Amino acid sequence: METTYTISVFTEDIVGLLNRITIIFTRRNINIESMIASESEVKGIYRYTIVITVLPERIEKIVKLIEKQVDVMKAFYHVNDEIISTEIALYKISAEAIKQNELFIKTINKHHARIIRVSFDYIVVQKAGGAKGIMDLFNDLEQFGMLEFSRSGRVAVTKPMKTLSTYLKEIEISNSN
Amino acid sequence: MIHDKYNKEVTGAEALILALLDAGAKDVFGYPGGAIMPIYDALYDYSDKLKHYLVRHEQGAIHAAQGYSRVSDKVGVVFATSGPGATNLITGIADAQIDSNPVVCITGQVASHLIGTDAFQETDVIGISMPVTKWNIQVTKAEDIAPAIAKAFYIATSGRPGPVLVDITKDAQFGKTIYNYKKCEGIRSYIPYPKVNIESVKQAADLINKAKKPFILCGHGVLLSESQKQLLELAEKGNIPVASTLLGLSAFPAQHPLYVGFLGMHGNYGPNILTNECDVLIAIGMRFDDRVTGKVSTYATQAKIIHFDIDPAEINKIIHADVAVIGDAKESLDLLLPLIESTNGKERKEWLKRFEECHQIEFEKVIKTAVNPTTPSIKMSEVIDKFHKLSEGKAIVATDVGQHQMITTRYYQFHDTNTNVTSGGLGTMGFGLPAAIGAKISRPDKQVVVVVGDGGFQMTIQELGTIMDYNIPVKILLLNNNFLGMVRQWQQLFFEKRYSFTELKNPDFVAIAKAYGINGKKITERKDLNGALKEMLDSKESYLLEVLVETEENVFPMIATGASVSEIILE
Numbered sequence: 001m002e003t004t005y006t007i008s009v010f011t012e013d014i015v016g017l018l019n020r021i022t023i024i025f026t027r028r029n030i031n032i033e034s035m036i037a038s039e040s041e042v043k044g045i046y047r048y049t050i051v052i053t054v055l056p057e058r059i060e061k062i063v064k065l066i067e068k069q070v071d072v073m074k075a076f077y078h079v080n081d082e083i084i085s086t087e088i089a090l091y092k093i094s095a096e097a098i099k100q101n102e103l104f105i106k107t108i109n110k111h112h113a114r115i116i117r118v119s120f121d122y123i124v125v126q127k128a129g130g131a132k133g134i135m136d137l138f139n140d141l142e143q144f145g146m147l148e149f150s151r152s153g154r155v156a157v158t159k160p161m162k163t164l165s166t167y168l169k170e171i172e173i174s175n176s177n
Numbered sequence: 178m179i180h181d182k183y184n185k186e187v188t189g190a191e192a193l194i195l196a197l198l199d200a201g202a203k204d205v206f207g208y209p210g211g212a213i214m215p216i217y218d219a220l221y222d223y224s225d226k227l228k229h230y231l232v233r234h235e236q237g238a239i240h241a242a243q244g245y246s247r248v249s250d251k252v253g254v255v256f257a258t259s260g261p262g263a264t265n266l267i268t269g270i271a272d273a274q275i276d277s278n279p280v281v282c283i284t285g286q287v288a289s290h291l292i293g294t295d296a297f298q299e300t301d302v303i304g305i306s307m308p309v310t311k312w313n314i315q316v317t318k319a320e321d322i323a324p325a326i327a328k329a330f331y332i333a334t335s336g337r338p339g340p341v342l343v344d345i346t347k348d349a350q351f352g353k354t355i356y357n358y359k360k361c362e363g364i365r366s367y368i369p370y371p372k373v374n375i376e377s378v379k380q381a382a383d384l385i386n387k388a389k390k391p392f393i394l395c396g397h398g399v400l401l402s403e404s405q406k407q408l409l410e411l412a413e414k415g416n417i418p419v420a421s422t423l424l425g426l427s428a429f430p431a432q433h434p435l436y437v438g439f440l441g442m443h444g445n446y447g448p449n450i451l452t453n454e455c456d457v458l459i460a461i462g463m464r465f466d467d468r469v470t471g472k473v474s475t476y477a478t479q480a481k482i483i484h485f486d487i488d489p490a491e492i493n494k495i496i497h498a499d500v501a502v503i504g505d506a507k508e509s510l511d512l513l514l515p516l517i518e519s520t521n522g523k524e525r526k527e528w529l530k531r532f533e534e535c536h537q538i539e540f541e542k543v544i545k546t547a548v549n550p551t552t553p554s555i556k557m558s559e560v561i562d563k564f565h566k567l568s569e570g571k572a573i574v575a576t577d578v579g580q581h582q583m584i585t586t587r588y589y590q591f592h593d594t595n596t597n598v599t600s601g602g603l604g605t606m607g608f609g610l611p612a613a614i615g616a617k618i619s620r621p622d623k624q625v626v627v628v629v630g631d632g633g634f635q636m637t638i639q640e641l642g643t644i645m646d647y648n649i650p651v652k653i654l655l656l657n658n659n660f661l662g663m664v665r666q667w668q669q670l671f672f673e674k675r676y677s678f679t680e681l682k683n684p685d686f687v688a689i690a691k692a693y694g695i696n697g698k699k700i701t702e703r704k705d706l707n708g709a710l711k712e713m714l715d716s717k718e719s720y721l722l723e724v725l726v727e728t729e730e731n732v733f734p735m736i737a738t739g740a741s742v743s744e745i746i747l748e
Binding site: 011012015016019020023027060061064065067068070071072073168171172174175 | 303304307308311312313315332363364365366367368371372488489490492493494
């Protein structure tokens with residue numbers, strides 16, 4: 001059965017490396033559901049968090065191909081149970097929502113979202129959470145007039161405790177032998 | 178003198194030439210153009226140290242560089258200009274990537290301020306080459322050139338080798354820098370030689386020692402890791418039969434009694450059929466290509482699989498390994514050998530006899546008539562058999578792609594190591610002639626013969642100009658059936674003989690060769706074959722021997738696509 005995996009890739013900060021990684025997926029006709037790039041806890045090392053849904057027998061092969069890239073330090077994959085992850089979403093709602101103030105505020109509270117901007121024509125709501133919660137809020141807010149909606153990809157940390165610097169040390173030892 | 182080279186201000190172009198020399202390059206294959214002109218200008222002063230071969234098309238340069246690297250431990254170096262120059266390299270780069278050839282490509286690029294503006298001859302060669310290079314980089318500053326070259330050579334040659342591309346903008350070539358060269362000895366994110374796990378080596382040894390019917394599959398990795406001796410020792414110590422993949426040919430001497438032949442779609446009968454009878458399959462430096470495995474779900478399911486490979490991504494990619502030994506094959510085999518029980522050639526005799534029986538069957542049904550036919554027209558197989566005998570299996574043999582390639586690899590029995598130059602993974606028609614040119618430049622001491630078909634020959638026939646220009650004594654054995662033979666064979670077998678666009682109307686090849694100042698001859702009768710081959714081999718200069726061969730000869734045995742290795746057909 002196809003499973004959703006979160007792949008964490010630790011890389012050097014190099015132009016074009018992201019492309020090298022994405023073509024591994026496109027060549028195999030795999031859709032990237034979300035992808036985030038940011039600096040990791042180790043300075044100068046970047047972390048890509050990629051979410052894909054594939055058959056279990058494919059994931060290990062894909063991760064090995066990512067790790068094979070010269071400028072990739074390490075790549076891991078995890079199923080949802082092994083990570084703590086979240087996404088963030090912004091909902092731009094018509095200011096008309098004020099007319100149903102009570103219901104609007106109730107909806108926001110129910111979803112543990114918050115209002116981050118109120119302007120003359122619109123209100124911006126922010127919510128962090130899982131994909132389902134984000135979409136549930138979207139459905140509930142639609143009645144107020146959705147002007148714009150934007151979702152981040154998944155950011156994740158893993159539950160296993162081995163740190164990146166431990167892996168980096170291992171790579172160093174392996175190369176010095 | 179070292180001191181006059183280092184710490185001197187030079188242009189980026191000169192820094193490139195100096196860096197190539199410092200990296201050990203002696204020969205370059207290339208073609209100039211606008212965006213690489215400063216480099217060619219710098220080369221003008223160094224042409225005695227860095228020998229440049231002007232090819233007649235960039236594809237010729239990259240295939241020559243591949244052939245150059247395949248027959249020695251040298252790295253092939255290529256120069257090409259931006260835009261079309263760079264894109265013309267792509268086929269060869271893809272070929273080098275899939276066949277693990279260490280090649281360094283230098284491409285000129287438009288000036289950095291023009292990048293992304295659709296400038297004349299601008300193309301995104303970094304983007305285009307990304308899926309087919311081991312690594313690539315664009316350099317926009319003169320001072321970054323030497324470090325990029327050092328890194329490029331290190332990446333191309335270390336671990337599993339592959340092609341790399343360094344794209345240098347014109348302003349970086351013109352720019353000034355203080356030249357210094359520091360050899361690259363490591364990259365923190367890159368582990369070219371994974372540490373061999375001794376536990377897995379022990380498990381492998383245990384499986385091999387207990388095996389009644391072990392079987393070694395030797396791949397290109399044996400040549401790349403230079404573990405021919407270790408392989409020979411393993412085979413002899415355990416009395417284990419050895420078969421070779423297409424690219425592994427010449428790693429194990431074909432004349433050795435434990436050598437049982439060539440694997441795959443048009444390989445030998447025994448090694449294919451007995452893959453599904455062995456109890457332990459020992460795959461060394463090979464990647465279970467679909468042309469080797471046939472139907473994967475029925476491939477060696479009865480056997481325990483031991484897979485030796487330097488590339489962790491190859492493990493379990495196609496065939497699940499019961500024991501995976503990840504690392505350099507030489508290092509792994511050195512660890513394995515002391516753990517292998519010596520059989521003194523006494524064990525596994527029954528098993529080896531099975532290969533002999535299979536060989537007898539193949540000999541009776543295929544080989545006998547293939548090398549000694551009674552048909553009126555000449556057969557490719559008899560040409561190669563005679564060529565093999567006359568050259569004692571000691572020539573470097575380059576091939577193109579198609580029927581002649583399979584016939585050559587079937588009937589040429591490689592005696593010397595690193596003498597098989599062929600396009601395996603990509604199957605690039607047009608590979609043969611330029612690859613042979615590169616091979617001859619790399620190994621001038623060896624007889625180099627390229628076997629080509631009438632189709633592939635015409636894909637890079639312009640390289641006859643390179644042969645003429647530099648007097649490169651490459652021998653060309655053209656097997657002409659006036660057909661795209663392999664496609665025709667498939668049309669006959671699988672498309673009801675509907676010969677759709679496979680018949681070729683061909684030119685007078687000997688006249689073309691003569692126009693390039695290359696001596697040649699065409700023969701059509703069997704009686705002339707031996708003498709003509711001898712004349713070709715004895716020629717001190719390049720020579721074209723065209724042999725008109727049977728029009729509709731098929732290559733057998735054959736494993737049809739999707740069939741199991743045990744379903745190999747003999748006729």
